[in-house]
Amino acid sequence: xxxxxxxxxxxxxxxxxxxxxxxxxxxxxxxxxxxxxxxxxxxxxxxxxxxxxxxxxxxxxxxxxxxxxxxxxxxxxxxxxxxxxxxxxxxxxxxxxxxxxxxxxxxxxxxx
Numbered sequence: 001x002x003x004x005x006x007x008x009x010x011x012x013x014x015x016x017x018x019x020x021x022x023x024x025x026x027x028x029x030x031x032x033x034x035x036x037x038x039x040x041x042x043x044x045x046x047x048x049x050x051x052x053x054x055x056x057x058x059x060x061x062x063x064x065x066x067x068x069x070x071x072x073x074x075x076x077x078x079x080x081x082x083x084x085x086x087x088x089x090x091x092x093x094x095x096x097x098x099x100x101x102x103x104x105x106x107x108x109x110x111x112x
Contacts, residue, residue: 021051024051025054025055028051028052032060032064033065035065039060039061053086054086055086058072058083
């Protein structure tokens with residue numbers, strides 16, 4: 001299927017919208033890093049908030065203080081969360097909300 005031809009105005013509008021989403025996602029990550037919000041709050045908002053719902057779990061965990069991509073990946077492996085999962089996708093696609101359940105679960109071994 002060929003891509004639709006967009007006018008210059010349509011491209012500019014899409015670019016503005018994409019930049020706003022990136023800015024909002026960066027603010028959400030900063031709030032998480034600074035301790036102004038927590039993972040449970042973001043996951044609770046994921047079903048209704050497009051920014052929280054489209055955020056990848058790896059990016060969410062890597063935004064935690066003291067975490068980086070490697071530690072986030074290790075935590076996800078321990079909790080059996082796929083690297084491609086979004087924070088809202090697991091509940092809608094499988095019927096079992098992996099991330100919500102994993103917040104209350106103890107990993108097989110310590111990841112911190």
